Amino acid sequence: MDITRRETLALAAGAALLTVLPFRASASIDDLINEFTGGAEIGEGGLELTAPEIAENGNTVPIEVSAPGATAIEVYAAGNPTPPVATFNFGPLAARQSASTRIRLSGTQDVIAVAKMADGSFVRATKEVKVTIGGCGG
Amino acid sequence: MISRRDFLQVSMAASALVGASGFGNWSRLAAQQRLTQDQLLEFDSFGNVTLIHMCDLHAQLKPIWFREPEINLGVGENKGLVPHITGADFRRLYGIEDGSPSHYALTYNDFSALAHSYGKMGGLDRVSTVVKAIRAERPGALLLDAGDTWHGSYGCYHTQGQDVVNAMNLLEPDAMTFHWEFTLGSERLRELVNGLPFAALGQNIFDAEWDEPTEEFPPYTFFERGGAKIAVIGQAFPYMPIANPGWMFPEYSFGIRDQRMQEMVDEVRAKGADVVVCLSHNGFDVDRKMAGVVNGIDVILSGHTHDALPEPVIVNDTVIVASGSNGKFISRVDLDVQNGQMLGFRHKLIPIFSDVIEADPEMAAQIDADRAPYEDKLTEVIGQSEDLLYRRGNFNGTWDDLICQALLSERDAEIAMSPGVRWGPSILPGADITREDIWNVTSMTYPKAYRTEMTGEYIKVVMEDVADNLFNPDPYYQQGGDMVRVGGMGYRIDVSKPQGERISNLTLLATGEAIDPERSYVVAGWASVNEGTEGPDIWDVVEAHIAKQGTVSTPPNTSVEVVGA
Numbered sequence: 286m287d288i289t290r291r292e293t294l295a296l297a298a299g300a301a302l303l304t305v306l307p308f309r310a311s312a313s314i315d316d317l318i319n320e321f322t323g324g325a326e327i328g329e330g331g332l333e334l335t336a337p338e339i340a341e342n343g344n345t346v347p348i349e350v351s352a353p354g355a356t357a358i359e360v361y362a363a364g365n366p367t368p369p370v371a372t373f374n375f376g377p378l379a380a381r382q383s384a385s386t387r388i389r390l391s392g393t394q395d396v397i398a399v400a401k402m403a404d405g406s407f408v409r410a411t412k413e414v415k416v417t418i419g420g421c422g423g
Numbered sequence: 424m425i426s427r428r429d430f431l432q433v434s435m436a437a438s439a440l441v442g443a444s445g446f447g448n449w450s451r452l453a454a455q456q457r458l459t460q461d462q463l464l465e466f467d468s469f470g471n472v473t474l475i476h477m478c479d480l481h482a483q484l485k486p487i488w489f490r491e492p493e494i495n496l497g498v499g500e501n502k503g504l505v506p507h508i509t510g511a512d513f514r515r516l517y518g519i520e521d522g523s524p525s526h527y528a529l530t531y532n533d534f535s536a537l538a539h540s541y542g543k544m545g546g547l548d549r550v551s552t553v554v555k556a557i558r559a560e561r562p563g564a565l566l567l568d569a570g571d572t573w574h575g576s577y578g579c580y581h582t583q584g585q586d587v588v589n590a591m592n593l594l595e596p597d598a599m600t601f602h603w604e605f606t607l608g609s610e611r612l613r614e615l616v617n618g619l620p621f622a623a624l625g626q627n628i629f630d631a632e633w634d635e636p637t638e639e640f641p642p643y644t645f646f647e648r649g650g651a652k653i654a655v656i657g658q659a660f661p662y663m664p665i666a667n668p669g670w671m672f673p674e675y676s677f678g679i680r681d682q683r684m685q686e687m688v689d690e691v692r693a694k695g696a697d698v699v700v701c702l703s704h705n706g707f708d709v710d711r712k713m714a715g716v717v718n719g720i721d722v723i724l725s726g727h728t729h730d731a732l733p734e735p736v737i738v739n740d741t742v743i744v745a746s747g748s749n750g751k752f753i754s755r756v757d758l759d760v761q762n763g764q765m766l767g768f769r770h771k772l773i774p775i776f777s778d779v780i781e782a783d784p785e786m787a788a789q790i791d792a793d794r795a796p797y798e799d800k801l802t803e804v805i806g807q808s809e810d811l812l813y814r815r816g817n818f819n820g821t822w823d824d825l826i827c828q829a830l831l832s833e834r835d836a837e838i839a840m841s842p843g844v845r846w847g848p849s850i851l852p853g854a855d856i857t858r859e860d861i862w863n864v865t866s867m868t869y870p871k872a873y874r875t876e877m878t879g880e881y882i883k884v885v886m887e888d889v890a891d892n893l894f895n896p897d898p899y900y901q902q903g904g905d906m907v908r909v910g911g912m913g914y915r916i917d918v919s920k921p922q923g924e925r926i927s928n929l930t931l932l933a934t935g936e937a938i939d940p941e942r943s944y945v946v947a948g949w950a951s952v953n954e955g956t957e958g959p960d961i962w963d964v965v966e967a968h969i970a971k972q973g974t975v976s977t978p979p980n981t982s983v984e985v986v987g988a
Contacts, residue, residue: 337678338899341664347634347676385634393922415900417665418888 327407332400334410343416351383352400364394469769470759471649473564478726479748481575486543486777487848490534490813499896506730528774542778545750551783565597569726570704574603577862586793598622602660609672624657631676651760654691658703670954688719698760706903714741721765801859806969809976812850821977827910829968836947843905865962872949872958880940891922919987
């Protein structure tokens with residue numbers, strides 16, 4: 286690699302400054318979720334969100350959502366400049382209501398998934414994903 | 424404080440398992456100078472399956488001094504629980520007599536004085552004697568290595584792990600998992616793994632591109648012993664590309680992946696496993712949490728955080744065993760397994776007192792043969808130490824104080840940073856420091872001692888980031904090292920606060936002035952995970968510093984104020 290140490294340090298610094306304050310779900314996130322749910326009450330359970338606790342690379346974080354019986358699942362990165370990151374729609378012939386993709390996270394934040402179930406109800410799952418500059422494991 | 428007996432009964436009642444730990448019987452005998460190899464090995468065989476656990480050898484093939492930590496704080500639900508109990512509190516908890524061999528082996532107090540009475544610990548030739556004795560009594564006893572084995576010495580570095588592999592293969596392990604081994608680089612690692620006559624496991628070692636399990640590291644393997652089918656599932660260190668340089672093994676992805684761990688447990692049970700053993704490099708607090716989340720693991724053999732526990736901890740009917748580091752201990756765990764169930768266990772943490780346990784001549788010859796080409800380099804005396812040099816502890820140790828001094832003077836820096844790794848043996852006061860000793864605390868494949876500028880604001884970000892790796896209240900977000908060691912700068916840390924609020928009162932020690940967030944400071948450090956880091960090798964920096972000083976001293980370090988513990 287011909288990237289210099291100074292550049293890599295600078296890159297690390299850029300990524301790190303965003304980690305100082307973890308982003309939490311804000312009012313605008315709630316608005317975005319309300320757009321999807323039409324303001325309906327959101328329950329828990331029945332939706333599994335799989336994501337790493339600590340991202341190996343914040344630029345490409347593997348996530349998976351699974352909600353048997355769902356017709357649609359929305360995924361939000363609460364701390365990104367543009368929080369909605371994915372919408373998965375499942376037709377009546379879908380064998381499994383699950384999907385996986387990779388998302389980019391600008392810093393440590395909550396990833397939120399909301400599933401619309403066949404009966405019109407909604408459930409939600411949240412997972413904090415940490416984006417770190419790296420430490421020194423024993 | 425509850426007594427040890429109460430503690431044992433409480434944990435047994437809670438677990439509904441019949442268990443026992445053979446610890447402590449020998450301590451009084453030893454105090455009377457009658458400690459013998461037979462007593463260290465004494466074990467009332469139990470059940471039909473025997474496991475032997477070793478972990479975190481860090482390439483220490485010869486006996487060493489190793490002082491255990493004084494400060495090892497637990498946070499969140501782990502506050503005040505083992506392994507976060509040290510010193511006299513630890514001895515009271517386990518009924519260890521002051522001044523006894525186990526005091527010396529397991530706690531930090533009076534280390535230098537007791538070291539003269541009880542001698543060095545470890546040495547793979549002594550470990551070999553113990554393993555052979557156990558297998559003579561219980562043929563087919565499974566030897567399981569939880570990793571951090573092929574890293575951490577001059578010989579290991581110069582042979583790219585070969586000297587340790589040669590010695591370990593003589594022990595005939597049955598399975599292994601990994602951490603620092605990956606810092607050999609993925610190509611060399613695969614070369615070594617492909618030649619292993621035993622299983623290289625990791626249910627959480629994935630292909631980074633496809634996020635799918637790798638073929639090189641299967642998730643589990645089976646053994647048939649004593650009429651029982653034993654499944655061993657491997658769990659590698661979850662945060663390798665974050666805590667270590669990911670560019671050295673870019674094909675691989677890790678993570679805790681406890682959902683897949685549950686799937687693997689269910690899968691091996693469906694295939695007829697009578698007992699499920701997890702060979703883990705998670706670290707103790709992560710294993711304790713995982714044991715509560717994943718159902719159906721009977722035994723976790725836990726490595727990474729270098730804790731030596733005289734008794735297992737039981738969570739959700741899972742027995743968690745921790746066996747120390749640097750070859751100081753191995754654990755023997757006997758299990759009674761009948762009809763798909765573990766009915767009970769018996770456990771002993773066996774301390775490897777090198778003056779008491781005989782060296783196995785075959786192993787000693789193997790170690791010396793691989794060592795011979797380097798003997799002159801290894802034994803060259805570079806200087807002397809006035810004080811005890813040790814590393815372990817959450818915030819600082821005299822070895823890293825010395826390394827930071829070396830960085831400040833040799834690299835002409837205002838602030839020095841040394842990584843909070845937990846490996847590296849100790850040096851007794853008044854002893855020579857050889858080149859081997861320096862390499863034992865610095866050897867790694869990314870050793871460049873960088874010199875750079877950082878703003879005060881960025882220094883704070885770095886400190887907060889590392890502190891969260893250690894003190895995040897959720898163990899799944901911890902990486903298992905200690906706090907970055909700092910030279911030339913003092914600070915205050917409140918371990919009970921969230922990230923961004925733990926570190927305060929950053930002070931430049933040279934002037935006594937507060938660190939200015941806007942100003943740039945010259946910082947020297949080593950073990951950067953960034954590719955292309957430039958500078959001299961850290962062992963050369965430390966050697967030059969010690970050679971110039973002749974005799975080094977490490978005055979008490981009062982620059983870190985810890986609150987909230």
